Amino acid sequence: MNDTQFEGRFLGVLGGMGPMAGAVFMQRLVALTDSPSDQQHVPAILWNDPRVPDRPAGFAGSGPDPLPWMKNGVSKLVRAGAAALVIPCNTAHLWYEQLAASTQVPILHIVQAVVDDLRSQGITTGRIGLLGTATTLKLGLYQNALQAHGYEPVLLPDHLIEGPCAASIKLVKNNRFADALEPATCCVTALRRLEVNAVVLGCTELPLALPHHHRAALDVVLTDSIDSLARAALRWYRSGQT
Amino acid sequence: MNDTQFEGRFLGVLGGMGPMAGAVFMQRLVALTDSPSDQQHVPAILWNDPRVPDRPAGFAGSGPDPLPWMKNGVSKLVRAGAAALVIPCNTAHLWYEQLAASTQVPILHIVQAVVDDLRSQGITTGRIGLLGTATTLKLGLYQNALQAHGYEPVLLPDHLIEGPCAASIKLVKNNRFADALEPATCCVTALRRLEVNAVVLGCTELPLALPHHHRAALDVVLTDSIDSLARAALRWYRSGQT
Numbered sequence: 016m017n018d019t020q021f022e023g024r025f026l027g028v029l030g031g032m033g034p035m036a037g038a039v040f041m042q043r044l045v046a047l048t049d050s051p052s053d054q055q056h057v058p059a060i061l062w063n064d065p066r067v068p069d070r071p072a073g074f075a076g077s078g079p080d081p082l083p084w085m086k087n088g089v090s091k092l093v094r095a096g097a098a099a100l101v102i103p104c105n106t107a108h109l110w111y112e113q114l115a116a117s118t119q120v121p122i123l124h125i126v127q128a129v130v131d132d133l134r135s136q137g138i139t140t141g142r143i144g145l146l147g148t149a150t151t152l153k154l155g156l157y158q159n160a161l162q163a164h165g166y167e168p169v170l171l172p173d174h175l176i177e178g179p180c181a182a183s184i185k186l187v188k189n190n191r192f193a194d195a196l197e198p199a200t201c202c203v204t205a206l207r208r209l210e211v212n213a214v215v216l217g218c219t220e221l222p223l224a225l226p227h228h229h230r231a232a233l234d235v236v237l238t239d240s241i242d243s244l245a246r247a248a249l250r251w252y253r254s255g256q257t
Numbered sequence: 258m259n260d261t262q263f264e265g266r267f268l269g270v271l272g273g274m275g276p277m278a279g280a281v282f283m284q285r286l287v288a289l290t291d292s293p294s295d296q297q298h299v300p301a302i303l304w305n306d307p308r309v310p311d312r313p314a315g316f317a318g319s320g321p322d323p324l325p326w327m328k329n330g331v332s333k334l335v336r337a338g339a340a341a342l343v344i345p346c347n348t349a350h351l352w353y354e355q356l357a358a359s360t361q362v363p364i365l366h367i368v369q370a371v372v373d374d375l376r377s378q379g380i381t382t383g384r385i386g387l388l389g390t391a392t393t394l395k396l397g398l399y400q401n402a403l404q405a406h407g408y409e410p411v412l413l414p415d416h417l418i419e420g421p422c423a424a425s426i427k428l429v430k431n432n433r434f435a436d437a438l439e440p441a442t443c444c445v446t447a448l449r450r451l452e453v454n455a456v457v458l459g460c461t462e463l464p465l466a467l468p469h470h471h472r473a474a475l476d477v478v479l480t481d482s483i484d485s486l487a488r489a490a491l492r493w494y495r496s497g498q499t
Binding site for chain 2 (some may be wrong): 018019020021023025031033034035037038039041042044045046048049051052053054055056057058059060061062063064065066068069083084087094095096108144179181188243
Protein backbone atom coordinates (compact mmCIF):
# COMPACT_ATOMS: atom_id res chain seq x y z
CA MET A 16 0.00 0.00 0.00
CA ASN A 17 1.45 3.36 -0.99
CA ASP A 18 0.32 6.90 -0.33
CA THR A 19 -1.84 7.17 -3.46
CA GLN A 20 -4.06 4.52 -1.89
CA PHE A 21 -5.36 7.20 0.45
CA GLU A 22 -6.08 9.82 -2.19
CA GLY A 23 -9.69 10.66 -2.79
CA ARG A 24 -12.21 13.30 -3.70
CA PHE A 25 -11.85 15.24 -0.45
CA LEU A 26 -14.14 18.14 0.31
CA GLY A 27 -12.34 21.00 2.05
CA VAL A 28 -14.46 22.98 4.50
CA LEU A 29 -13.26 26.46 5.45
CA GLY A 30 -15.00 26.72 8.80
CA GLY A 31 -14.45 28.63 12.01
CA MET A 32 -16.78 31.46 10.94
CA GLY A 33 -18.30 30.69 13.44
CA PRO A 34 -16.84 27.44 14.73
CA MET A 35 -20.30 25.99 15.44
CA ALA A 36 -21.46 26.64 11.87
CA GLY A 37 -18.40 24.71 10.62
CA ALA A 38 -19.14 21.79 12.95
CA VAL A 39 -22.85 21.76 12.12
CA PHE A 40 -22.06 21.88 8.40
CA MET A 41 -20.06 18.64 8.86
CA GLN A 42 -22.91 17.11 10.81
CA ARG A 43 -25.53 18.03 8.21
CA LEU A 44 -23.27 16.76 5.41
CA VAL A 45 -23.23 13.36 7.09
CA ALA A 46 -26.95 13.47 8.00
CA LEU A 47 -27.95 14.32 4.43
CA THR A 48 -25.82 11.49 2.99
CA ASP A 49 -27.99 8.43 2.64
CA SER A 50 -25.47 5.64 3.07
CA PRO A 51 -25.56 2.14 4.50
CA SER A 52 -22.05 2.33 6.02
CA ASP A 53 -19.34 4.78 7.10
CA GLN A 54 -17.24 4.08 4.04
CA GLN A 55 -19.65 5.65 1.48
CA HIS A 56 -19.67 9.07 3.14
CA VAL A 57 -17.86 12.10 1.69
CA PRO A 58 -14.21 12.30 2.76
CA ALA A 59 -13.88 15.79 4.18
CA ILE A 60 -11.39 18.03 5.95
CA LEU A 61 -12.64 20.84 8.18
CA TRP A 62 -10.30 23.76 8.83
CA ASN A 63 -12.05 25.25 11.86
CA ASP A 64 -9.90 28.23 12.79
CA PRO A 65 -12.13 30.54 14.83
CA ARG A 66 -9.42 33.21 15.04
CA VAL A 67 -10.40 34.68 11.65
CA PRO A 68 -11.18 38.31 12.51
CA ASP A 69 -14.83 39.40 12.58
CA ARG A 70 -16.12 39.57 9.01
CA PRO A 71 -18.59 42.48 9.23
CA ALA A 72 -16.05 44.65 11.10
CA GLY A 73 -13.34 43.69 8.61
CA PHE A 74 -15.49 44.56 5.64
CA ALA A 75 -16.42 47.90 7.17
CA GLY A 76 -12.73 48.65 7.75
CA SER A 77 -13.35 49.01 11.49
CA GLY A 78 -11.46 45.79 12.37
CA PRO A 79 -8.56 43.66 11.11
CA ASP A 80 -8.82 42.17 7.62
CA PRO A 81 -10.05 38.55 7.70
CA LEU A 82 -9.00 37.85 4.09
CA PRO A 83 -5.39 36.74 4.82
CA TRP A 84 -6.74 34.30 7.43
CA MET A 85 -9.27 32.88 5.01
CA LYS A 86 -6.60 32.57 2.29
CA ASN A 87 -4.39 30.72 4.77
CA GLY A 88 -7.22 28.25 5.45
CA VAL A 89 -7.83 27.74 1.72
CA SER A 90 -4.16 27.08 1.15
CA LYS A 91 -3.96 24.62 4.08
CA LEU A 92 -7.03 22.72 2.84
CA VAL A 93 -5.69 22.50 -0.71
CA ARG A 94 -2.29 21.37 0.52
CA ALA A 95 -3.99 18.67 2.62
CA GLY A 96 -5.70 17.34 -0.50
CA ALA A 97 -9.07 19.10 -0.93
CA ALA A 98 -10.46 18.80 -4.48
CA ALA A 99 -13.28 21.32 -3.91
CA LEU A 100 -14.02 23.81 -1.16
CA VAL A 101 -17.04 25.15 0.67
CA ILE A 102 -17.24 28.04 3.13
CA PRO A 103 -20.11 27.68 5.63
CA CYS A 104 -20.26 31.42 6.32
CA ASN A 105 -22.36 33.75 4.18
CA THR A 106 -20.53 36.96 5.12
CA ALA A 107 -17.22 35.38 4.10
CA HIS A 108 -18.64 35.17 0.57
CA LEU A 109 -18.17 38.95 0.28
CA TRP A 110 -14.53 37.92 -0.38
CA TYR A 111 -15.52 35.04 -2.70
CA GLU A 112 -13.81 36.47 -5.82
CA GLN A 113 -10.49 37.00 -4.03
CA LEU A 114 -10.61 33.53 -2.45
CA ALA A 115 -11.56 31.83 -5.72
CA ALA A 116 -8.72 33.65 -7.47
CA SER A 117 -6.24 32.41 -4.83
CA THR A 118 -6.64 28.72 -5.74
CA GLN A 119 -7.09 26.33 -8.66
CA VAL A 120 -9.61 24.34 -6.64
CA PRO A 121 -13.29 25.21 -7.21
CA ILE A 122 -15.17 26.88 -4.35
CA LEU A 123 -18.89 26.02 -4.35
CA HIS A 124 -20.77 29.32 -3.83
CA ILE A 125 -23.26 29.38 -0.95
CA VAL A 126 -25.68 31.71 -2.78
CA GLN A 127 -25.82 29.42 -5.82
CA ALA A 128 -26.44 26.51 -3.43
CA VAL A 129 -29.39 28.40 -1.91
CA VAL A 130 -30.84 29.23 -5.36
CA ASP A 131 -30.54 25.54 -6.30
CA ASP A 132 -32.29 24.63 -3.05
CA LEU A 133 -35.17 27.06 -3.70
CA ARG A 134 -35.68 25.47 -7.12
CA SER A 135 -35.55 21.95 -5.75
CA GLN A 136 -38.26 23.01 -3.29
CA GLY A 137 -40.40 24.15 -6.25
CA ILE A 138 -39.86 27.90 -5.70
CA THR A 139 -38.85 29.09 -9.18
CA THR A 140 -40.16 32.65 -9.02
CA GLY A 141 -41.71 35.16 -6.59
CA ARG A 142 -40.83 37.04 -3.45
CA ILE A 143 -37.91 35.73 -1.39
CA GLY A 144 -37.37 37.07 2.13
CA LEU A 145 -33.77 37.46 3.24
CA LEU A 146 -32.25 37.12 6.69
CA GLY A 147 -28.55 37.55 7.38
CA THR A 148 -25.99 39.93 8.82
CA ALA A 149 -26.59 43.63 8.12
CA THR A 150 -23.33 43.59 6.15
CA THR A 151 -24.33 40.86 3.68
CA LEU A 152 -27.77 42.42 3.22
CA LYS A 153 -26.36 45.92 2.65
CA LEU A 154 -23.78 44.59 0.20
CA GLY A 155 -26.48 42.72 -1.75
CA LEU A 156 -24.80 39.29 -1.54
CA TYR A 157 -28.11 37.52 -2.16
CA GLN A 158 -30.13 40.26 -3.88
CA ASN A 159 -28.09 40.36 -7.09
CA ALA A 160 -28.09 36.61 -7.57
CA LEU A 161 -31.79 36.25 -6.76
CA GLN A 162 -32.73 39.00 -9.23
CA ALA A 163 -30.52 37.39 -11.88
CA HIS A 164 -32.55 34.19 -11.39
CA GLY A 165 -35.89 36.03 -11.66
CA TYR A 166 -36.76 36.29 -7.97
CA GLU A 167 -37.79 39.44 -6.10
CA PRO A 168 -35.72 39.86 -2.90
CA VAL A 169 -37.62 41.14 0.13
CA LEU A 170 -35.85 42.74 3.09
CA LEU A 171 -37.02 43.48 6.61
CA PRO A 172 -36.66 47.04 7.93
CA ASP A 173 -33.23 47.78 9.39
CA HIS A 174 -34.48 47.80 12.98
CA LEU A 175 -35.45 44.12 12.70
CA ILE A 176 -32.14 43.13 11.05
CA GLU A 177 -30.10 45.08 13.59
CA GLY A 178 -32.45 44.03 16.41
CA PRO A 179 -33.79 40.45 16.63
CA CYS A 180 -31.90 39.08 13.60
CA ALA A 181 -28.49 40.26 14.87
CA ALA A 182 -29.45 39.21 18.41
CA SER A 183 -30.25 35.69 17.28
CA ILE A 184 -26.91 35.36 15.45
CA LYS A 185 -25.04 36.65 18.49
CA LEU A 186 -26.86 34.26 20.85
CA VAL A 187 -25.90 31.29 18.64
CA LYS A 188 -22.28 32.44 18.69
CA ASN A 189 -22.57 32.41 22.50
CA ASN A 190 -23.97 28.83 22.45
CA ARG A 191 -27.35 30.14 23.71
CA PHE A 192 -29.34 28.19 21.11
CA ALA A 193 -32.63 28.02 23.02
CA ASP A 194 -32.59 31.81 23.55
CA ALA A 195 -31.83 32.36 19.85
CA LEU A 196 -35.09 30.70 18.74
CA GLU A 197 -37.51 33.48 19.65
CA PRO A 198 -35.78 36.42 17.87
CA ALA A 199 -35.16 34.26 14.76
CA THR A 200 -38.82 33.19 14.76
CA CYS A 201 -39.87 36.82 15.08
CA CYS A 202 -37.91 37.70 11.90
CA VAL A 203 -39.31 34.76 9.91
CA THR A 204 -42.84 35.70 10.98
CA ALA A 205 -42.29 39.35 9.99
CA LEU A 206 -41.18 38.20 6.51
CA ARG A 207 -44.16 35.88 6.21
CA ARG A 208 -46.44 38.88 6.82
CA LEU A 209 -44.75 40.53 3.82
CA GLU A 210 -46.19 37.65 1.77
CA VAL A 211 -42.93 36.07 0.72
CA ASN A 212 -42.85 32.69 -1.06
CA ALA A 213 -39.80 31.57 0.91
CA VAL A 214 -37.30 32.77 3.50
CA VAL A 215 -33.51 32.41 3.11
CA LEU A 216 -31.64 31.73 6.35
CA GLY A 217 -28.70 33.57 4.83
CA CYS A 218 -26.33 33.50 7.77
CA THR A 219 -24.99 30.11 8.90
CA GLU A 220 -25.84 30.88 12.52
CA LEU A 221 -29.58 31.20 11.77
CA PRO A 222 -30.22 27.50 10.97
CA LEU A 223 -28.76 26.77 14.43
CA ALA A 224 -31.31 29.12 15.99
CA LEU A 225 -34.21 27.33 14.25
CA PRO A 226 -33.93 23.56 14.89
CA HIS A 227 -35.45 21.45 12.11
CA HIS A 228 -38.32 20.23 14.30
CA HIS A 229 -39.48 23.84 14.90
CA ARG A 230 -39.61 24.75 11.23
CA ALA A 231 -42.92 23.27 10.13
CA ALA A 232 -44.71 25.52 12.65
CA LEU A 233 -43.30 28.61 10.89
CA ASP A 234 -45.62 27.88 7.97
CA VAL A 235 -43.36 29.22 5.23
CA VAL A 236 -40.81 27.58 2.92
CA LEU A 237 -37.36 27.99 4.47
CA THR A 238 -34.06 27.54 2.73
CA ASP A 239 -31.21 26.86 5.07
CA SER A 240 -27.81 27.99 3.80
CA ILE A 241 -25.98 25.22 5.72
CA ASP A 242 -28.17 22.42 4.33
CA SER A 243 -28.14 23.95 0.84
CA LEU A 244 -24.35 24.05 0.86
CA ALA A 245 -24.14 20.47 2.19
CA ARG A 246 -26.43 19.30 -0.63
CA ALA A 247 -24.30 21.15 -3.18
CA ALA A 248 -21.21 19.43 -1.74
CA LEU A 249 -22.91 16.03 -2.00
CA ARG A 250 -23.83 16.70 -5.63
CA TRP A 251 -20.23 17.70 -6.35
CA TYR A 252 -18.93 14.53 -4.67
CA ARG A 253 -21.34 12.23 -6.44
CA SER A 254 -20.76 13.85 -9.84
CA GLY A 255 -17.20 12.56 -9.63
CA GLN A 256 -18.07 9.02 -8.53
CA THR A 257 -17.83 6.32 -11.15
CA MET B 258 1.78 39.62 7.79
CA ASN B 259 3.75 36.41 7.31
CA ASP B 260 2.78 32.77 7.65
CA THR B 261 3.81 32.47 11.30
CA GLN B 262 0.96 34.89 12.07
CA PHE B 263 -1.46 32.03 11.45
CA GLU B 264 0.29 29.46 13.61
CA GLY B 265 -1.51 28.35 16.71
CA ARG B 266 -2.22 25.58 19.13
CA PHE B 267 -4.33 23.56 16.68
CA LEU B 268 -6.16 20.46 17.83
CA GLY B 269 -6.09 17.68 15.23
CA VAL B 270 -9.17 15.46 15.18
CA LEU B 271 -8.84 12.06 13.53
CA GLY B 272 -12.49 11.54 12.65
CA GLY B 273 -14.45 9.58 10.09
CA MET B 274 -14.91 6.61 12.45
CA GLY B 275 -17.82 7.17 11.98
CA PRO B 276 -18.13 10.47 10.19
CA MET B 277 -21.01 11.62 12.41
CA ALA B 278 -19.00 11.01 15.59
CA GLY B 279 -16.23 13.22 14.13
CA ALA B 280 -18.71 15.98 13.29
CA VAL B 281 -20.46 15.76 16.66
CA PHE B 282 -17.11 15.83 18.46
CA MET B 283 -16.42 19.19 16.76
CA GLN B 284 -19.87 20.43 17.72
CA ARG B 285 -19.50 19.40 21.36
CA LEU B 286 -16.02 20.94 21.51
CA VAL B 287 -17.54 24.28 20.50
CA ALA B 288 -20.61 23.84 22.74
CA LEU B 289 -18.48 23.04 25.80
CA THR B 290 -16.24 26.08 25.21
CA ASP B 291 -17.60 28.97 27.20
CA SER B 292 -16.53 31.91 25.10
CA PRO B 293 -17.94 35.37 24.37
CA SER B 294 -16.82 35.39 20.70
CA ASP B 295 -15.70 33.12 17.86
CA GLN B 296 -12.07 34.10 18.27
CA GLN B 297 -11.57 32.44 21.71
CA HIS B 298 -12.57 28.96 20.54
CA VAL B 299 -10.07 26.13 19.98
CA PRO B 300 -8.51 26.19 16.49
CA ALA B 301 -9.11 22.69 15.19
CA ILE B 302 -8.67 20.57 12.08
CA LEU B 303 -10.96 17.61 11.49
CA TRP B 304 -9.71 14.86 9.18
CA ASN B 305 -13.02 13.13 8.50
CA ASP B 306 -12.10 10.29 6.14
CA PRO B 307 -14.92 7.74 6.44
CA ARG B 308 -13.14 5.28 4.14
CA VAL B 309 -11.08 3.87 7.04
CA PRO B 310 -11.95 0.15 6.95
CA ASP B 311 -14.27 -1.21 9.62
CA ARG B 312 -12.38 -1.35 12.93
CA PRO B 313 -13.91 -4.46 14.56
CA ALA B 314 -13.52 -6.49 11.32
CA GLY B 315 -9.96 -5.23 10.90
CA PHE B 316 -9.02 -6.16 14.44
CA ALA B 317 -10.52 -9.62 14.03
CA GLY B 318 -8.52 -10.09 10.81
CA SER B 319 -11.74 -10.63 8.85
CA GLY B 320 -11.44 -7.32 6.96
CA PRO B 321 -8.78 -4.92 5.66
CA ASP B 322 -6.41 -3.33 8.17
CA PRO B 323 -7.56 0.18 9.19
CA LEU B 324 -4.18 1.10 10.76
CA PRO B 325 -2.49 2.44 7.57
CA TRP B 326 -5.54 4.67 6.99
CA MET B 327 -5.43 5.98 10.54
CA LYS B 328 -1.67 6.60 10.30
CA ASN B 329 -2.28 8.52 7.06
CA GLY B 330 -4.82 10.73 8.86
CA VAL B 331 -2.42 11.33 11.76
CA SER B 332 0.33 12.30 9.36
CA LYS B 333 -1.95 14.67 7.40
CA LEU B 334 -3.13 16.36 10.61
CA VAL B 335 0.41 16.79 11.90
CA ARG B 336 1.59 18.16 8.55
CA ALA B 337 -1.34 20.63 8.60
CA GLY B 338 -0.17 21.95 11.97
CA ALA B 339 -1.87 19.94 14.74
CA ALA B 340 -0.09 20.26 18.10
CA ALA B 341 -2.14 17.51 19.80
CA LEU B 342 -4.50 14.87 18.48
CA VAL B 343 -7.75 13.25 19.55
CA ILE B 344 -9.52 10.26 18.00
CA PRO B 345 -13.30 10.32 18.58
CA CYS B 346 -13.63 6.54 18.10
CA ASN B 347 -13.18 4.14 20.99
CA THR B 348 -12.47 1.05 18.88
CA ALA B 349 -9.67 2.91 17.07
CA HIS B 350 -7.93 3.13 20.46
CA LEU B 351 -7.11 -0.58 20.14
CA TRP B 352 -4.34 0.75 17.85
CA TYR B 353 -3.43 3.61 20.21
CA GLU B 354 0.13 2.45 20.88
CA GLN B 355 0.96 2.11 17.18
CA LEU B 356 -0.59 5.50 16.37
CA ALA B 357 1.16 7.23 19.27
CA ALA B 358 4.46 5.68 18.17
CA SER B 359 3.95 7.04 14.64
CA THR B 360 4.09 10.72 15.66
CA GLN B 361 5.86 13.16 17.99
CA VAL B 362 2.55 14.88 18.66
CA PRO B 363 0.66 13.76 21.81
CA ILE B 364 -2.59 11.84 21.31
CA LEU B 365 -5.06 12.41 24.16
CA HIS B 366 -6.40 8.95 25.13
CA ILE B 367 -10.19 8.62 25.17
CA VAL B 368 -10.18 6.16 28.11
CA GLN B 369 -8.14 8.54 30.26
CA ALA B 370 -10.59 11.30 29.29
CA VAL B 371 -13.49 9.13 30.48
CA VAL B 372 -11.74 8.31 33.77
CA ASP B 373 -11.12 12.04 34.31
CA ASP B 374 -14.79 12.70 33.56
CA LEU B 375 -15.96 10.07 36.08
CA ARG B 376 -13.80 11.73 38.74
CA SER B 377 -15.04 15.20 37.89
CA GLN B 378 -18.59 13.85 38.32
CA GLY B 379 -17.63 12.65 41.81
CA ILE B 380 -17.40 8.94 40.93
CA THR B 381 -14.03 7.95 42.35
CA THR B 382 -14.70 4.29 43.12
CA GLY B 383 -17.34 1.60 42.65
CA ARG B 384 -19.04 -0.33 39.86
CA ILE B 385 -18.82 1.14 36.36
CA GLY B 386 -21.05 -0.28 33.61
CA LEU B 387 -19.52 -0.43 30.15
CA LEU B 388 -21.19 -0.08 26.77
CA GLY B 389 -19.31 -0.25 23.49
CA THR B 390 -18.57 -2.47 20.53
CA ALA B 391 -18.14 -6.18 21.31
CA THR B 392 -14.54 -5.83 20.10
CA THR B 393 -13.53 -3.10 22.56
CA LEU B 394 -15.27 -4.90 25.42
CA LYS B 395 -13.65 -8.27 24.60
CA LEU B 396 -10.23 -6.65 24.28
CA GLY B 397 -10.64 -4.91 27.64
CA LEU B 398 -9.97 -1.38 26.37
CA TYR B 399 -11.77 0.15 29.36
CA GLN B 400 -11.56 -2.67 31.89
CA ASN B 401 -7.80 -2.50 32.41
CA ALA B 402 -7.73 1.26 32.86
CA LEU B 403 -10.75 1.28 35.17
CA GLN B 404 -9.26 -1.44 37.37
CA ALA B 405 -5.95 0.42 37.48
CA HIS B 406 -7.88 3.43 38.84
CA GLY B 407 -9.68 1.36 41.48
CA TYR B 408 -13.04 0.89 39.73
CA GLU B 409 -14.87 -2.40 39.18
CA PRO B 410 -15.92 -2.75 35.52
CA VAL B 411 -19.37 -4.29 34.95
CA LEU B 412 -20.35 -5.86 31.62
CA LEU B 413 -23.72 -6.81 30.22
CA PRO B 414 -24.22 -10.36 28.97
CA ASP B 415 -23.07 -10.90 25.37
CA HIS B 416 -26.59 -11.13 24.00
CA LEU B 417 -27.29 -7.52 25.05
CA ILE B 418 -23.99 -6.23 23.64
CA GLU B 419 -24.43 -8.10 20.37
CA GLY B 420 -28.18 -7.34 20.35
CA PRO B 421 -29.49 -3.90 21.35
CA CYS B 422 -26.07 -2.26 21.94
CA ALA B 423 -24.76 -3.22 18.48
CA ALA B 424 -28.15 -2.38 16.94
CA SER B 425 -28.08 1.11 18.44
CA ILE B 426 -24.56 1.75 17.11
CA LYS B 427 -25.56 0.51 13.65
CA LEU B 428 -28.71 2.67 13.59
CA VAL B 429 -26.66 5.78 14.40
CA LYS B 430 -24.26 4.91 11.57
CA ASN B 431 -27.34 4.79 9.32
CA ASN B 432 -28.49 8.25 10.54
CA ARG B 433 -31.52 6.64 12.26
CA PHE B 434 -31.00 8.51 15.52
CA ALA B 435 -34.57 8.37 16.81
CA ASP B 436 -34.65 4.58 16.30
CA ALA B 437 -31.32 4.21 18.09
CA LEU B 438 -32.69 5.65 21.34
CA GLU B 439 -34.72 2.65 22.51
CA PRO B 440 -32.04 -0.06 22.23
CA ALA B 441 -29.46 2.24 23.85
CA THR B 442 -31.88 3.04 26.67
CA CYS B 443 -32.52 -0.69 27.14
CA CYS B 444 -28.78 -1.28 27.67
CA VAL B 445 -28.38 1.61 30.13
CA THR B 446 -31.40 0.35 32.09
CA ALA B 447 -30.01 -3.19 32.18
CA LEU B 448 -26.74 -1.86 33.62
CA ARG B 449 -28.61 0.24 36.18
CA ARG B 450 -30.31 -2.96 37.40
CA LEU B 451 -26.81 -4.35 37.99
CA GLU B 452 -26.39 -1.54 40.54
CA VAL B 453 -23.62 0.32 38.80
CA ASN B 454 -22.48 3.75 40.00
CA ALA B 455 -22.10 5.07 36.45
CA VAL B 456 -22.37 3.97 32.82
CA VAL B 457 -19.66 4.63 30.23
CA LEU B 458 -20.97 5.35 26.72
CA GLY B 459 -17.78 3.77 25.40
CA CYS B 460 -18.48 3.94 21.69
CA THR B 461 -18.73 7.38 20.06
CA GLU B 462 -21.99 6.43 18.34
CA LEU B 463 -23.80 5.84 21.66
CA PRO B 464 -23.89 9.51 22.81
CA LEU B 465 -25.64 10.23 19.48
CA ALA B 466 -28.30 7.63 20.32
CA LEU B 467 -28.97 9.23 23.70
CA PRO B 468 -29.58 12.98 23.23
CA HIS B 469 -28.61 15.07 26.24
CA HIS B 470 -32.23 15.99 27.08
CA HIS B 471 -33.14 12.29 27.43
CA ARG B 472 -30.36 11.49 29.86
CA ALA B 473 -31.78 12.77 33.16
CA ALA B 474 -34.67 10.29 32.81
CA LEU B 475 -32.19 7.38 32.76
CA ASP B 476 -31.51 8.03 36.46
CA VAL B 477 -27.87 6.95 36.45
CA VAL B 478 -24.60 8.88 36.07
CA LEU B 479 -23.51 8.70 32.43
CA THR B 480 -20.09 9.45 31.06
CA ASP B 481 -20.08 10.28 27.40
CA SER B 482 -16.84 9.46 25.60
CA ILE B 483 -17.35 12.30 23.06
CA ASP B 484 -17.92 14.96 25.73
CA SER B 485 -15.13 13.57 27.91
CA LEU B 486 -12.69 13.77 25.00
CA ALA B 487 -13.85 17.29 24.11
CA ARG B 488 -13.29 18.38 27.73
CA ALA B 489 -9.81 16.79 27.70
CA ALA B 490 -9.04 18.69 24.48
CA LEU B 491 -10.21 21.95 26.06
CA ARG B 492 -7.99 21.34 29.11
CA TRP B 493 -5.05 20.66 26.78
CA TYR B 494 -5.74 23.86 24.82
CA ARG B 495 -6.12 26.03 27.89
CA SER B 496 -3.04 24.57 29.59
CA GLY B 497 -0.99 26.14 26.80
CA GLN B 498 -2.67 29.56 26.89
CA THR B 499 -0.72 32.35 28.49
